[in-house]
Structures are given as structure tokens and as C-alpha cells.
Amino acid sequence: EVQLVQSGAEVKKPGESLKISCKGSGYSFTSYWIGWVRQMPGKGLEWMGTIYPGDSDTRYSPSFQGQVTISADESISTAYLQWSSLKASDIAMYYCARQGRGYSSGYSFDYWGQGTLVTVSS
Amino acid sequence: QSVLTQPPSASGTPGQRVTISCSGSSSNIGSNPVNWYQQLPGTAPKLLIYSNNQRPSGVPDRFSGSKSGTSASLAISGLQSEDEADYYCAAWDDSLNGPGVFGGGTKLTVL
Numbered sequence: 001e002v003q004l005v006q007s008g009a010e011v012k013k014p015g016e017s018l019k020i021s022c023k024g025s026g027y028s029f030t031s032y033w034i035g036w037v038r039q040m041p042g043k044g045l046e047w048m049g050t051i052y053p054g055d056s057d058t059r060y061s062p063s064f065q066g067q068v069t070i071s072a073d074e075s076i077s078t079a080y081l082q083w084s085s086l087k088a089s090d091i092a093m094y095y096c097a098r099q100g101r102g103y104s105s106g107y108s109f110d111y112w113g114q115g116t117l118v119t120v121s122s
Numbered sequence: 123q124s125v126l127t128q129p130p131s132a133s134g135t136p137g138q139r140v141t142i143s144c145s146g147s148s149s150n151i152g153s154n155p156v157n158w159y160q161q162l163p164g165t166a167p168k169l170l171i172y173s174n175n176q177r178p179s180g181v182p183d184r185f186s187g188s189k190s191g192t193s194a195s196l197a198i199s200g201l202q203s204e205d206e207a208d209y210y211c212a213a214w215d216d217s218l219n220g221p222g223v224f225g226g227g228t229k230l231t232v233l
Binding site for chain 2 (some may be wrong): 035037040044045048049050058059060061062081095097100103104105106108109110112113114115
């Protein structure tokens, strides 16, 4: 069974760093792109970026380039999303999702993690 | 402002058929498959339609998708109360060199 399990909710102060995780199981972790999606409170989904764990090829959406870092450790089948200095505007639910392979999949996100809620407050 | 444009809301009564539109451009919908996601309140999104009109295993055939040019639509027939959710379209965007884009989402209310 394919599963993506994300790390738990975080409460941080402005300016602090943070790294959240997404552990895949039940499939070949290195063979599928993993995407990160932001959902701010009461708002829609935003595609932040994607990584291919097999070679760490990473692509960022323009809005998130330079704001976050996406990485992966194939040895433990885990993808990461990290911030070096959090801001209040980073308050959101963050989802990881596996991207289907090939054009026939529509490059769709076929499996999703449960989400990690990040709260930033002084 | 989202790259893909959806109406913010839609509604229907049980048993009705409703459609949700998604408008994009030549770099996304015009040249790539469209996917649709359903997000029930308080839960993670779920893949509903992939590659324009394909349903993943377990998705009822009441849900269907179509695409024409730079627009796509999601149709829900035989509307049920449990269909009340947010619906998002998404597509790969060739101008971004990798990540895709989502629509702003449509909140469906079952009256």
C-alpha cells in the first residue's frame, strides 16, 4: 500500500528555521516525483515545487524559488521542505504528494500525505 | 491570483448535474493533461480525475472530466450531499520548467 506520512504539526517563532518531512512507503521512492503543496488558512492549493529523489532534480515554482528548499534522502525514502527563516506569512498546511509517472498519468498527484500544519507566532 | 481560473462557487440540489469550469492557457491546459482534485472539509486533497477524463479506481462514474483547447470542465451527475467539497483543477505548465499550477478552487454546495 502506497503511503506518504508527514511529520507532525510545528509551532515556531518568526526568524526560526524549520524542516518538515514526508516519508514514502509501499513503492519505489526513487522512481516518482514528490511535490509540495501549500494551503494557507481558508485558501486554495499552491504548487510549491517538486523533486525527483532518484537524482535530486528539483524544480521550484517562481513564487517559492529562494523562499524554501526541497530535498530528499533516498536512503530513508524521505522528502523534506525547509525554511531558513520563517515568517508569519508561512502559516499554512503543507502537503506532500506523489506524482504519477508519464504523460498518461497526467502528472497527477495520485497519493497525498496527511499534511503538516506550520504555525509561526511570536 | 491563480494561473488557472475557476468559479469560486457552484451549487446544486441532490440528483442534479453540475459542472465546474477551468480556464488556462496554451502553456498549461492547452498542451498538457488536466487533473481534478476533491478536498472534503478538514482533509487532504484526493485525486478525482486524471489525464483529462480518467477516473482512479474507486471514484464513482458520476464524476467525469473533459478538455477542449485551453479549457477543461468537471461534471458531477446525480449530485449527493457528500459531494459538498472544494474542487481544484491542475495542470503541468511548460513555462515553469517543472512544477504545475492549480486553479483557485470551487466550493460546491449541495442545497
